[in-house]
Amino acid sequence: MTPPVPVAGDAPPIVATYGLGKDYGGVAALADVDLVVPRGSVYGVVGPNGAGKTTLLSILVGLKQPTSGSVMLAVERERIALVPDTPSFEPWLTAREVVALARSLVGLAPSAEAVDATLRRTGLADAADRANGGFSRGMLQRLGLAAAMAGEPTLLVLDEPAAALDPAGRRDVLDLVSDLRGGTTILFSSHILVDVQQVCDTIGILREGRLLFQGRTRDLLAGKAAPAFTVRLRPPVDGVVDALEAAPWVHLVERAGLDRLRVTVASTDAAETELVRSLADAGARVVGIAPAEVDLEHVFLELTG
Amino acid sequence: MNLWRLEWLRLLRTRSWIALAAVFLFFGLLGPISARYMEQILQRFAGEVSVTLPPPTPASGLEQYLGNVMQIGLLVVLAVAAGALAFDQPIERAAFYRSRVRRVWTLLAPRYVVVTLATVAAFVLGTVGAWYETVVLLGDLPVGAMLLGMLLTSLYLAFAVAVTAAVASFVRTPLAIVPIAAGLLIAVPLLGLIGPLRDWLPSVLLGSLVGLAVGVPPIEYARPALVTLAVTAVLLGLAAARLQRREL
Secondary structure (H helix, E strand, O other): OOOOOOOOOOOOEEEEEEEEEEEEOOEEEEEEEOOEEEOOOEEEEEOOOOOOHHHHHHHHOOOOOOOEEEEEEOOOHHHEEEEOOOOOOOOOOEHHHHHHHHHHHOOOOOOHHHHHHHHHHOOOHHHOOOEHHHOOHHHHHHHHHHHHHHOOOOEEEEEOOOOOOOHHHHHHHHHHHHHHEOOEEEEEEEOOHHHHHHHOOEEEEEEOOEEEEEEEHHHHHHHOOOOEEEEEEOOOOHHHHHHHHHOOOEEEEEEOOOOEEEEEEOOHHHHHHHHHHHHHHOOOOEEEEEEOOOOHHHHHHHHHO | OOHHHHHHHHHHHOOHHHHHHHHHHHHHHHHHHHHHOHHHHHHHHHOOOOOOOOOOOHHHHHHHHHHHHHHHHHHHHHHHHHHHHOOOOOHHHHHHHHOOOOOOHHHHHHHHHHHHHHHHHHHHHHHHHHHHHHHHHOOOOOHHHHHHHHHHHHHHHHHHHHHHHHHHOOOOOHHHHHHHHHHHHHHHHHHHHOHHHHHHOHHHHHHHHHHHHOOOOHHHHHHHHHHHHHHHHHHHHHHHHHHHHOOO
């Protein structure tokens, strides 16, 4: 079996998979996945629902067995912590007890100071002695993170950690992940691409169980995205849209408000020579033209669409 | 906090210990009274018909107690055991434990041992209650026979919890585990219909408390005790092996 190609310029991998596959009753949830997670990175696994993200993470932490392929872990199992998308604990345990239990499960000495520090870091100090059965979804997510961090993991695996949180809760979770950067390798699955773009330096895109892309986020944004321009016009813009869509060098015209268009083009050269002329020919009243900021969502849609 | 304390807290905070103690103590206190006054109780419902029963003996007090507690009490034991041993539900909670613990026995052992000890403690409590009332109402019981009978019946209860553990390795939810485990425990005595097996079955131990009290030689229970010990070990091994391989 061919080893996966390391992500160029990155540290040696802490996790690598070789031709990883998983079937459920003949249906392939994962197929031939060669994942390489550089040590110290914040690696985002992105993909639509059903892409195989949770299955992949479950295999990496040992909760599922692959049907084919293998996993290389350059870290002891006890130093890997998983935070599922909806963490759950015995509802009659207090937050302090959950964190203390999490430490003991990985063989760390009981330490009230360490438990308190983890609870403070995750914003749960005030709820330390409350049973978690009464916690909100956001507090449970924090407790899941606290339980994971309490084990002082080398590899932290987060499955959709902010999927069901309100904006403030999401911000808090992303801040926590950012705080952990450097000391801990983080493997982060999400279908919220803005989150991934904000916190992940490395990215893998899964669709229908296959890894479509793997590499640095900045390389993906720079290299894989088709060039696009934001055009600001005086309304109405309908005629301009029709004219641009008819041009052979235009891939896509998207409306971004009443007076704004996002024009994805075949090449920057074509746009720079043709865009202004086409707008003038269409009788457009142009207020401004600028290269569009590339975001992960557009790249993702191009790769998976 | 560790997994042993977690199980202790599960008993306390889910009030499982109250359910166990209450059911065994209730039947422990009720059994000898109902044996002592069975004739009068039946006479109240018999109307004109005269009811005459043989005079109650100390053993019949124990029989009444065990007859009730090994049905309803055992169901409560199975429910408490299933609640602790169904540790792959819900999956997110199971992920917390399973992703951190390499050997599933580390999780299984405290759950099995704590539930078994709590069950035995409840059984001893109920039996001591039945014993006291039997002495007061019906007459003395031999101390040695009672202690040995409690030990052998406790062994059967440990076997019943092991059956629950094994069933929990095949099905995941307590609602499914309890009826299947109960069905298996009911089925065990039926194996006694096969002549040579009759004296070897764990269910023979259920009669040990009364049998020893009326003078059955202890050696009669040696074979089923050994079989029960061996089957309990096999069931726990089976549960651990299956749970170790089971995916979430």
